[in-house]
Amino acid sequence: NVEGNVYYGLPHHAARAEVVRVIPYPRNEDLVYRKDLIERRTPGFFSAAVWGLGGSGRNCMMTQESADEPSKTQIALDYAYRRCDDDDQCCVFWVHADNEATFTSHYKTIGKRLGVDEQLEGSDLLDAVCSKIGKQSKWVMVLDNADDLGLFGIGPPQQEVKKNLRKYIPHALQGTILWTSRDAHITETLVSARHGIEVQPMAVEEAITLLERTTDKPSISEEAGVYALLDDLQHLPLAISQAGAYMRRMKKTVREYQSLLAQGKTRWDVLKISDSDRHRRPEVSNSVLET
Numbered sequence: 686n687v688e689g690n691v692y693y694g695l696p697h698h699a700a701r702a703e704v705v706r707v708i709p710y711p712r713n714e715d716l717v718y719r720k721d722l723i724e725r726r727t728p729g730f731f732s733a734a735v736w737g738l739g740g741s742g743r744n745c746m747m748t749q750e751s752a753d754e755p756s757k758t759q760i761a762l763d764y765a766y767r768r769c770d771d772d773d774q775c776c777v778f779w780v781h782a783d784n785e786a787t788f789t790s791h792y793k794t795i796g797k798r799l800g801v802d803e804q805l806e807g808s809d810l811l812d813a814v815c816s817k818i819g820k821q822s823k824w825v826m827v828l829d830n831a832d833d834l835g836l837f838g839i840g841p842p843q844q845e846v847k848k849n850l851r852k853y854i855p856h857a858l859q860g861t862i863l864w865t866s867r868d869a870h871i872t873e874t875l876v877s878a879r880h881g882i883e884v885q886p887m888a889v890e891e892a893i894t895l896l897e898r899t900t901d902k903p904s905i906s907e908e909a910g911v912y913a914l915l916d917d918l919q920h921l922p923l924a925i926s927q928a929g930a931y932m933r934r935m936k937k938t939v940r941e942y943q944s945l946l947a948q949g950k951t952r953w954d955v956l957k958i959s960d961s962d963r964h965r966r967p968e969v970s971n972s973v974l975e976t
Contacts (some may be wrong), residue, residue: 702822705798706777707791712766713759717887717895717922731856734864734876735760737884757865757884761827764863768825776824782831782864785846792853811853819855826855831866831875839874851875886920895922899929908939917946
């Protein structure tokens with residue numbers, strides 16, 4: 686100071702940036718981890734895709750696997766939470782990419798969390814959010830249900846669109862993009878072929894584990910007809926989850942459920958049941974026949 690005295694203080698550290706995580710679903714406790722999928726994942730990728738036919742089971746694992754219906758969304762959800770576990774400084778952003786309206790809506794939600802001007806709309810909003818995400822020190826973005834690749838400039842779109850959404854997806858070395866899609870063409874277009882993983886049916890042991898969890902019967906593998914039932918359900922996680930939930934709720938045995946499936950109209954009624962699932966969007970059907 687002016688009197689010549691010297692004062693010492695602790696050095697000032699800049700405030701740590703807020704870690705923003707926008708994940709619409711809770712963690713899935715019923716997840717069945719699949720060894721083959723875990724071992725195939727590739728660390729350090731920038732962009733990867735989980736693709737395959739519809740389905741929403743609660744099974745599978747990670748961003749590069751092979752399980753046709755082990756819900757692609759559940760795989761991405763598990764990956765997102767694992768990144769949170771592994772790195773407390775990693776931001777996570779989840780975007781429903783099935784159409785332009787939902788894409789924009791989720792960008793607006795993310796923008797609010799990142800401090801983007803709430804008055805922005807349209808392309809200005811998308812540009813601003815894209816820029817903000819790209820500036821985060823570490824981040825993951827999940828682009829879920831990107832079934833219409835035309836929205837991202839790959840082939841003709843299946844719906845009316847005003848803009849190519851691909852230009853609003855951030856690109857930065859410190860970021861990771863994980864797509865989910867029904868369209869195999871997403872590989873070698875939006876992502877490298879070696880980072881595209883097809884989702885296929887579950888192995889017997891995995892299917893049994895899923896049925897045990899969804900029926901809440903640890904010894905269900907000992908019931909008569911259980912392996913035949915899994916064959917009837919084609920080892921598809923969504924079908925197994927639906928069957929397990931139905932048997933638990935209605936207190937049915939494996940044989941009783943098989944009997945229902947064997948009865949013409951009853952079979953379709955059972956498969957069309959769409960139970961709610963807190964790990965999926967409420968407006969999306971959970972019916973085996975509709976996914």
